[in-house]
Structures are given as C-alpha cells and as structure tokens.
Amino acid sequence: MASTRCFLAAALVLTALSLADSFAPASFTPTLAPRAHVSRNNPLSLSPRSRLAAPLRGPLPARIPALLGGMRCKAADGEEWRAEEKVIVVGGGVAGLSCAIQLSQKGIPVTVVEASDGIGGRVRSDIVDGFVLDRGFQIFLTSYPEAQRLLDYNQLSLQPFYAGALVRHNGGFHRVSDPFRHPVDSIFTLLPTHPIGSILDKILVGVLRLQSLVGPLDDLWRRPDEKIDDRLKSDVFFGQGFSEEMIDRFFRPFLGGIFFDNTLRTTARELDFTFRMLALGENCLPEKGLQAVSDYMGGLLPEGSIMLNSPVKAVSADGGGVTLASGEKLAASAVVLATEGNVARELMSTAGVRMGAEGEPKKTTCLYFSIDGDAPTDEPILYLNGDGVYDAENTCKVNNMCFPSLVAPSYAPEGKHLASVSLIGIPEGMGDEDIAQEVKKQLSGWFGEQVDQWELLKVYRIDYCQPNQEPPTDRDEEQEVAPYLFLAGDHTDSASLNGALRSGTRCAKLVSDALVPLLVGRNKRVVDAYAKEQGVDTMQTP
Structure with a gap:
C-alpha cells in the first residue's frame, strides 16, 4: 500500500x-x-542543441x-x-x-x-516558373537570439550576402563594407573622393556599432525612445551627428529597406538592436527561400x-x-x-x-524579374539608391534591390537569374506592368540596356509588412x-x-x-x- x-x-x-x-x-x-x-563555400552550420531552456x-x-x-x-x-x-x-x-x-x-x-x-x-515563399519568390524581400540575420534558440540552422542551409552594399549615387556605384569582415575593401571608403560620407561619418558608424554592443541585449530597449532621424543628426557621440549627405545617401535607403521608413521616424532602439545583430551575425537567405x-x-x-x-x-x-x-x-x-x-x-x-x-502600418511593394543568362554582376551584394529617397514612399522610386540567385543559386532555374526590387509603400492607381516599366527605366540607368529584356514574374503589394514603430x-x-x-x-x-x-x-x-x-x-x-x-x-x- x-x-x-x-x-x-x-x-x-x-x-x-x-x-x-x-x-x-x-x-x-x-x-x-x-x-x-559563413562563407560562400561553407553555408552556416550550428551544432545541435536543446530546443527549450529549463529554468528550474x-x-x-x-x-x-x-x-x-x-x-x-x-x-x-x-x-x-x-x-x-x-x-x-x-x-x-x-x-x-x-x-x-x-x-x-x-x-x-x-x-x-x-x-x-x-x-x-x-515569412512565406512562392514557386513561379521555377523561381523562388519570397513574399516581400527579407534577409535572415543569423544572430537573432530567438532564431538561434528555436531553429536548426543546419536544416535551413543559409547562404550569405556580402557584408556591405553598393550605393548608387551620381551615376556610379560606391562600395560601403563592414571593416571587420572586409578590411581591405573598407580602406577605399576612406578616400576623400568617396562620396558616401566623410571620414568623420565613417568613424561615427564605428561608434554606433560599438554602442550597440555595450551592455545586455535587453538594455537596448531602455535607451531613449527617440526617432532614428533625431539620433543620427545630433545624438551619436557627445552631440555629434552624421552629415546630411551620409544620412540621405546611405542611412535612408539602408534603414528604409529594413524598417520600410525612409523618413527614419522609427524608434532609435530598433536602430541599436539592428546594428548589434548586424555586428554579431551574417545576412543570409535560406537555400529554399524563407x-x-x-x-x-x-x-x-x-x-x-x-x-x-x-x-x-x-x-x-x-x-x-x-x-x-x-x-x-x-x-x-x-x-x-x-x-x-x-x-x-x-x-x-x-x-x-x-x-x-x-x-499606420508600414507598406512595401516587391517586384521580381526573370533574367535569361547572366546577371549584371556576379557579386551577392545589396544595392541601395543613394540619389535621394526621402520622398520615395508610395512612388515607383527604387529603394533597394539585389539578385537573390547570386546569394542562393536555388532561387532561379539553371541558366537564369532572379532580380528582386523593393519600393517603400505602394504606388497608387498603377497596374503591375506600369510599376514594372517605371522600375526598369530606373534600373536601365544602373545596369544598362539588358534590363529591357528582364521579364516581370510577380508584384507583391504588401499593405502590412511591419507594425508602426514610431515613438x-x-x-x-x-x-x-x-x-x-x-x-x-x-x-x-x-x-x-x-x-x-x-x-x-x-x-x-x-x-x-x-x-x-x-x-x-x-x-x-x-x-x-x-x-x-x-x-x-x-x-x-x-
């Protein structure tokens, strides 16, 4: 008993x-x-771990x-x-x-x-004519703590982007790169002829990165709840801010592509969190799409x-x-x-x-194009519009674009490539073909006449891509x-x-x-x- x-x-x-x-x-x-x-020949692979932590x-x-x-x-x-x-x-x-x-x-x-x-x-993808189309362009950051805890990266076969971007400004492309991952490339950004920010701006980027890494992660959300625009202009380091040229040519298209907000009214707490994640991890795409x-x-x-x-x-x-x-x-x-x-x-x-x-939630329009043969480049890198996107919301002005098939070849059938183009907001009163023609007209100035041969695959009009994050x-x-x-x-x-x-x-x-x-x-x-x-x-x- x-x-x-x-x-x-x-x-x-x-x-x-x-x-x-x-x-x-x-x-x-x-x-x-x-x-x-992560390298081009070594997709990210993490060792097995417990799915959930046991607190007691x-x-x-x-x-x-x-x-x-x-x-x-x-x-x-x-x-x-x-x-x-x-x-x-x-x-x-x-x-x-x-x-x-x-x-x-x-x-x-x-x-x-x-x-x-x-x-x-x-976080969905469609298969169209053999192409993998994510429903809105997104990048997977490997440093996300919850993703590391809940997901098995071995199963995702993550493929990395180049840690930087090519900024389109005044008729040319100008490289901006992570100095810790691409130190040689970064040296050239310090030349006085480099138009994407001054030497002081480059130093302040390093300061911003360092600030994002200081203290526990949760402390980032206790920092001043101010707009990113205010922070960048006057509150980076002892009252010193970035130049208008650096903000307009780099931060607006770069952060605009992350927060779908070219005016940078998003809380600066998100800026600190994003910079921390970028510093600690890799920007990737899953081999089979999101x-x-x-x-x-x-x-x-x-x-x-x-x-x-x-x-x-x-x-x-x-x-x-x-x-x-x-x-x-x-x-x-x-x-x-x-x-x-x-x-x-x-x-x-x-x-x-x-x-x-x-x-008001954030909106975006994402266009995908099929390319026969080679892409205009062979580099898995993000392209940013540095010619002024402050007033780009709800227009056909390109904010950022890339070629996902150069990052993960499985995004396109053999012998073809995929172009992904992102707009901030949704153009009003225009059909898909009209939007595509306006976008191709801009990109012809970037990559030449071959853009005229790109075929539109699909246009995603996403009227709730992120909740509002303004203070x-x-x-x-x-x-x-x-x-x-x-x-x-x-x-x-x-x-x-x-x-x-x-x-x-x-x-x-x-x-x-x-x-x-x-x-x-x-x-x-x-x-x-x-x-x-x-x-x-x-x-x-x-």
Missing part, C-alpha cells in the same frame, strides 16, 4: 513537472549555440514549491472544463508557430487555425495540429473558443490571437475587448488582454523575425501559467479516481 501511494504521488508530481519544466521566465536569456562563420534545476523535492507555488492559480470554480480542450492559436505565422511549438513541447495540446492556404504569414523557416517550424508540431483555409470571424469573450467564417465553432481552453495587429484588433472587438490604437514604443506590450485570451505577434514586441518569435515565447509562458494549475488538477482527479479503485487513501502518509 505504501509503495502504491508513493507511485500515485510521484505520478502527480511528474505530471506537474512535465507541464511546467521547460518554460523560462519571460525575460530569460536563451543559451545560444556557438557562432559559426536541482533536486526534485526542492523544485516542487517553485513549480507549483510560482504559478498563478486560476483554477476557479467552473473552469475545470478547460483542461479537456486545446489551446487555439489563431494565425499560422512565425509568432503563432513559436507559441504553439512551445506549448506543444510542454504537453499542452494546441490547434493552429490559419486563414490562408499555408503557414508562415509574412518558406523553409516556416516549414521547419510547422514540422515541429504534432500531425493534425494545423487547420488551413479556416478564417476566424469571432472569439469568445471568455477565451473558450472561436467561430470560423464557415459558422463552425471550436472550443478552446484558451485563445491566442497571433495575427497582424489590425486583424487582432478586429477579432478582439468581437469578444468585447477594445485594444489601443495602432499607428513612443513598448517592446513588452501586455499580451494577456482578458482571462484566457492572449496576443502574440511582432506588434506586441519588435518588428522583426526575432520579435515575432520572442512574442510567441512570451505568450506561451503566459498561457502555461494560466492552464498548468487546471491540468494538474485534472490529473490529480484521475490519480484520485485510480487510487479509489485500488483502495488507496492518498491522504495517508506512507
């Missing part, structure tokens, strides 16, 4: 451990895999109070039914997948409900966990389920809205919850908006792949805190019922 009671008690404790062990606190610092160098270590008896006592107990009367339902994550982008993976790996059942025909959200990131994450979920083509039209006010556009109702133990901010706001209103106003900003916005009703997405964090993944991690922790007491209670009832069948009094001391 004593041994049976010990077994039953152990079963209950192990249930609690299995449900709570691997969730770190929301502000935990992940253990990163060793950094690996030590002997089993010492862990029980921390596991159970540290949880917020929400097992109120009448809520026990939640333990029998799955968590529903609305949205199959990387934020929703991140949250779902970490809940599933905790033993908490999850269903991801996605409105479209595939997972990934803004879809490889989403597909890898989807593969970590149990079979049958994802429902496609299932748009949600309403959410229960108590987080007890959702209603699909088809009218079908799905019960849930909790609901996570992992959609874009504007969609989350609409769905929250169906639950009677009002979210604060969000600034005031809050990286750690509240994600539990009502009991058992949660938010995930880069609009609750920072507008980046890392921010989306991190928001999923934070949300999974909150959902776990809410549900684990209920799940433990359910399993206690199962154990008690079994004990009663066996004639064992679980209240007795062995």
